Amino acid sequence: xxxxxxxxxxxxxxxxxxxLLVLVLSMAGDKSRGPIANxxxxxxxxxxxxxxxxxxxxxxxxxxxxxxxxQAYQADINLLKNPSPILLGAxxxxxxxxxxxxxxxEDTLGTVFPLIHIYTAWGDKSxxxxxxAQARAIQELGSIPxxxxxxWLSEFNQEDYPGLPGIEERDKGGLAxxxxxxxxxxxxxxxxxxxxxxxxxxxxxxxxxxxxxxxPWGPHNNQPQxxxxxxxxxxxxxxxxxxxxxLWIWSPHPSYGMFNELYPGDFFVDYIGINIMNFGDVATWxxxxxxxxxxxxxxxxxxxxxxxIMISELGxxxxxxxxxxxxxxxxxxxxxxYPLVKSILFFHFSEDRxxxxxxxxxxIMWDKPVVEAIKEEIxxxxxxxxxxxxxx
Amino acid sequence: MxxxxxxRGIDRFVLLTLFAAGLISLALLADWWFRPEHISVLWFFIIxxxxxxxxxxxxxxxxxxxxxxxxxxxVPAPPGLRVAIFTTCTxxxxxxxxxxxxxACRQVTYPHATYLLSDREEPExxxxxxxxxAIYIDVRNTTGAKAGKINKALGMTxxxxxxxxDPDHIPFPSFLDQTLGYFQDPAVxxxxxxxAYYNQYRSFTAKGxxxxxxxxxxxxQMGLFGTGSSVAIGANCTFRRTAxxxxxxxxxxxxxxxxxxxxxxxxxxxxxYNPVIVSRGLVPEDFGSFCKQQLKWSRGVFEITFTExxxxxxxxxxxxxxxxxxxxxxxxxGATSFFFTxxxxxxxxxxxxxxxxxxxxxxxxxxxxGLISLAIYLYVQKWLAHPETERGFHWRGMVLKYASWPVxxxxxxxxxxxxDIPYIPTSKKASIGKMTPFARPLILYVIVFLLTFSIxxxxxxxxxxxxxxxxxxxxxWGMFGFxxxxxxxxxxxxxxxxxxxxxxxxxxxNHVDLxxxxxx
Numbered sequence: 062x063x064x065x066x067x068x069x070x071x072x073x074x075x076x077x078x079x080x081l082l083v084l085v086l087s088m089a090g091d092k093s094r095g096p097i098a099n100x101x102x103x104x105x106x107x108x109x110x111x112x113x114x115x116x117x118x119x120x121x122x123x124x125x126x127x128x129x130x131x132q133a134y135q136a137d138i139n140l141l142k143n144p145s146p147i148l149l150g151a152x153x154x155x156x157x158x159x160x161x162x163x164x165x166x167e168d169t170l171g172t173v174f175p176l177i178h179i180y181t182a183w184g185d186k187s188x189x190x191x192x193x194a195q196a197r198a199i200q201e202l203g204s205i206p207x208x209x210x211x212x213w214l215s216e217f218n219q220e221d222y223p224g225l226p227g228i229e230e231r232d233k234g235g236l237a238x239x240x241x242x243x244x245x246x247x248x249x250x251x252x253x254x255x256x257x258x259x260x261x262x263x264x265x266x267x268x269x270x271x272x273x274x275x276x277p278w279g280p281h282n283n284q285p286q287x288x289x290x291x292x293x294x295x296x297x298x299x300x301x302x303x304x305x306x307x308l309w310i311w312s313p314h315p316s317y318g319m320f321n322e323l324y325p326g327d328f329f330v331d332y333i334g335i336n337i338m339n340f341g342d343v344a345t346w347x348x349x350x351x352x353x354x355x356x357x358x359x360x361x362x363x364x365x366x367x368x369x370i371m372i373s374e375l376g377x378x379x380x381x382x383x384x385x386x387x388x389x390x391x392x393x394x395x396x397x398x399y400p401l402v403k404s405i406l407f408f409h410f411s412e413d414r415x416x417x418x419x420x421x422x423x424x425i426m427w428d429k430p431v432v433e434a435i436k437e438e439i440x441x442x443x444x445x446x447x448x449x450x451x452x453x
Numbered sequence: 454m455x456x457x458x459x460x461r462g463i464d465r466f467v468l469l470t471l472f473a474a475g476l477i478s479l480a481l482l483a484d485w486w487f488r489p490e491h492i493s494v495l496w497f498f499i500i501x502x503x504x505x506x507x508x509x510x511x512x513x514x515x516x517x518x519x520x521x522x523x524x525x526x527x528v529p530a531p532p533g534l535r536v537a538i539f540t541t542c543t544x545x546x547x548x549x550x551x552x553x554x555x556x557a558c559r560q561v562t563y564p565h566a567t568y569l570l571s572d573r574e575e576p577e578x579x580x581x582x583x584x585x586x587a588i589y590i591d592v593r594n595t596t597g598a599k600a601g602k603i604n605k606a607l608g609m610t611x612x613x614x615x616x617x618x619d620p621d622h623i624p625f626p627s628f629l630d631q632t633l634g635y636f637q638d639p640a641v642x643x644x645x646x647x648x649a650y651y652n653q654y655r656s657f658t659a660k661g662x663x664x665x666x667x668x669x670x671x672x673x674q675m676g677l678f679g680t681g682s683s684v685a686i687g688a689n690c691t692f693r694r695t696a697x698x699x700x701x702x703x704x705x706x707x708x709x710x711x712x713x714x715x716x717x718x719x720x721x722x723x724x725x726y727n728p729v730i731v732s733r734g735l736v737p738e739d740f741g742s743f744c745k746q747q748l749k750w751s752r753g754v755f756e757i758t759f760t761e762x763x764x765x766x767x768x769x770x771x772x773x774x775x776x777x778x779x780x781x782x783x784x785x786x787g788a789t790s791f792f793f794t795x796x797x798x799x800x801x802x803x804x805x806x807x808x809x810x811x812x813x814x815x816x817x818x819x820x821x822x823g824l825i826s827l828a829i830y831l832y833v834q835k836w837l838a839h840p841e842t843e844r845g846f847h848w849r850g851m852v853l854k855y856a857s858w859p860v861x862x863x864x865x866x867x868x869x870x871x872x873d874i875p876y877i878p879t880s881k882k883a884s885i886g887k888m889t890p891f892a893r894p895l896i897l898y899v900i901v902f903l904l905t906f907s908i909x910x911x912x913x914x915x916x917x918x919x920x921x922x923x924x925x926x927x928x929x930w931g932m933f934g935f936x937x938x939x940x941x942x943x944x945x946x947x948x949x950x951x952x953x954x955x956x957x958x959x960x961x962x963n964h965v966d967l968x969x970x971x972x973x
Binding site: 074078097098101102105108109112115116117120123124125157158159160161164186187194195197198199201202 | 466470490811813814816817820821913914918919920921922923924925926927930
């Protein structure tokens with residue numbers, strides 16, 4: 062063998078061996094998480110465990126204590142499936158390293174929110190995995206996390222999912238991909254992390270699936286039965302992973318119907334979520350609508366499912382009408398006209414650009430008449446639907 | 454004879470495998486690193502990436518160098534060459550050390566003349582030289598420290614080959630037999646041999662300083678030899694007179710050996726590196742002397758990088774360009790260590806993150822490279838000149854390398870603004886009894902760490918709200934974990950400095966038995 066071919070042979074062998082080395086090492090961990098990630102996860106849990114024991118558990122006068130009444134619900138998920146009081150909560154966009162903005166809001170409203178709402182998207186990146194830190198932080202505050210989980214399939218790396226179509230094509234029939242098991246590893250990992258919380262967590266998956274304009278998981282891309290299949294598939298995976306602490310919120314848009322076709326079934330749904338957003342006359346397509354007008358004809362058909370209803374996003378802009386009056390009416394009618402509503406989440410987004418070209422401000426915190434209106438109306442609620450923590 | 458092992462085909466295969474795996478992992482890390490979502494403050498991300506990937510590129514260069522490892526085939530020294538051994542003597546160097554060195558020079562078997570180049574006044578020095586059969590050359594009133602003396606002596610002698618021996622180095626009888634043969638090739642300008650020590654047992658600093666040189670005088674120089682760029686660094690290089698004369702004599706400067714080899718390479722001379730231990734010398738025993746030596750070298754090497762290297766760059770071969778650029782920027786490690794050291798404190802003081810990366814993700818992406826580079830480091834140790842004693846993780850060497858970052862940084866800054874440090878001869882004997890001023894930055898670091906830790910812990914214990922506590926846990930403790938590495942290194946550095954305070958003064962050369970050397 063000549064010297065050159067000898068060298069080429071050695072080089073080829075070395076490349077093959079190195080690829081094998083990389084493969085062996087990357088398969089050393091469990092299927093979805095590498096060995097290093099596992100070790101780091103354990104180290105991280107160890108450190109937070111120490112902080113839990115020596116700092117968090119030693120604290121007195123915390124928010125957790127103010128929410129002591131919620132302990133019973135945290136302990137028994139079945140209680141949470143039909144709570145006596147209306148569970149208030151909020152989402153706020155300024156919650157990177159602290160939920161202070163939400164705590165300020167509840168303070169202003171004279172209450173302590175049993176629920177805190179966050180959003181997260183599907184995908185490969187670390188911030189698209191189960192939001193462990195946020196969920197744990199919400200738990201440490203004594204509340205129950207509500208997670209809106211948006212199946213944006215464009216965030217998955219094509220090379221890691223054999224058979225996954227390109228980013229442009231994959232939204233068409235994307236729900237069928239989910240139902241077909243394409244993202245099972247991701248979903249299972251998410252489920253395991255959710256299970257690790259040990260206490261209840263609300264998950265609102267693929268909301269407004271009946272809106273043909275808004276999200277890729279809408280009816281313009283998918284057949285209704287594929288939504289149902291995808292939902293049931295995810296549900297079954299969670300049950301298989303033992304994540305029984307998840308409460309599933311099925312959340313159609315009130316204006317686009319198709320409820321019966323899209324309803325995944327009693328066994329798979331715990332709450333029905335409805336977004337009530339009054340854009341006023343901020344855009345050409347919008348006008349000032351009352352709560353009643355927005356929920357329109359949806360309440361009745363949805364109530365046939367006989368599930369507790371969550372107003373998963375409640376918001377009203379200040380252009381085009383009397384905002385305080387809007388909230389007054391909404392909160393007042395809630396208990397009388399909509400007895401199935403068991404939860405209301407304020408949508409507290411200061412710079413929302415998701416539907417309008419200019420940023421709109423949903424916050425109510427600094428709108429004194431609105432705050433007063435909400436406070437007064439909540440005070441008037443009957444004893445049994447008011448949460449014990451509401452301060453006079 | 455203690456010499457590095459030969460290079461076999463299987464070695465190249467293993468190295469190539471590890472190298473390819475390392476490159477793949479580095480590419481994956483880079484793919485993860487340079488993501489737009491990792492940028493929080495752009496300029497900070499740029500600095501951070503530059504500093505980090507400076508290290509990454511260096512690692513690749515070292516790996517490539519190892520792929521080129523080569524051992525020269527032994528060439529017996531032909532009889533009849535005219536050879537001189539030069540050793541220098543200046544003020545403050547203990548005379549009984551010269552007794553050993555000169556006696557050992559006399560034992561070197563290849564016929565030669567030994568010259569002692571001294572600028573001292575005392576008549577005893579001359580007597581000492583003559584007692585050991587060495588020729589005394591008075592080099593008073595020369596400028597340019599050691600190199601100046603050598604150049605003066607070059608003009609007063611006429612041997613064709615000159616071994617320049619550090620006065621603390623005790624040559625073995627076979628020394629010249631291991632170097633002279635290579636000059637059969639008329640293009641060879643100098644032959645460097647390995648460097649070893651006989652006093653590393655004395656202290657933590659001595660062990661660490663010795664550990665730092667093991668890999669360099671084994672696989673690193675062998676790799677450099679493989680690419681035709683092995684350098685004269687440290688002590689005990691044998692030169693061809695005509696080569697030295699072609700570049701106007703030995704280079705003068707703080708890193709005069711490196712300067713000389715750079716000029717010789719640029720003038721077209723070849724170099725040979727023979728990985729054999731044929732002398733043992735002294736390594737700095739106390740932290741202060743070590744730092745002084747490192748300051749001198751870092752300043753000197755940067756001087757070459759800024760002045761001589763650009764001037765001669767075009768005349769070097771491609772490999773030499775790469776090698777000298779890598780060596781010339783080695784001491785930039787001071788600036789990068791400084792940067793890495795302040796990262797956690799920038800975060801705790803001002804909330805600034807160099808990049809919006811998750812610690813966990815970084816470690817996941819980076820650990821593999823760490824493991825591969827450790828594997829390569831350990832694998833190439835088979836080419837250490839004396840593996841039985843030199844093998845290991847060399848953690849003391851790493852401690853010293855980190856603990857002297859202020860020195861390297863200073864050397865860098867002085868070179869950038871072109872300010873001199875005075876010529877400080879490397880201490881041959883430990884300076885004992887007090888803590889060296891070089892330990893002060895380490896003490897300062899420990900204080901800053903403890904203060905920061907106390908403040909952060911106190912705030913987290915009593916003030917930080919529960920949600921923030923959970924949300925910032927990974928970042929906070931990750932940062933502390935990172936800062937704790939520097940803390941451990943600093944504390945060990947301080948231990949090294951403190952240990953010197955209680956060292957007993959001792960002349961280690963008294964333990965060297967020349968009779969035993971003969972049998973080696």
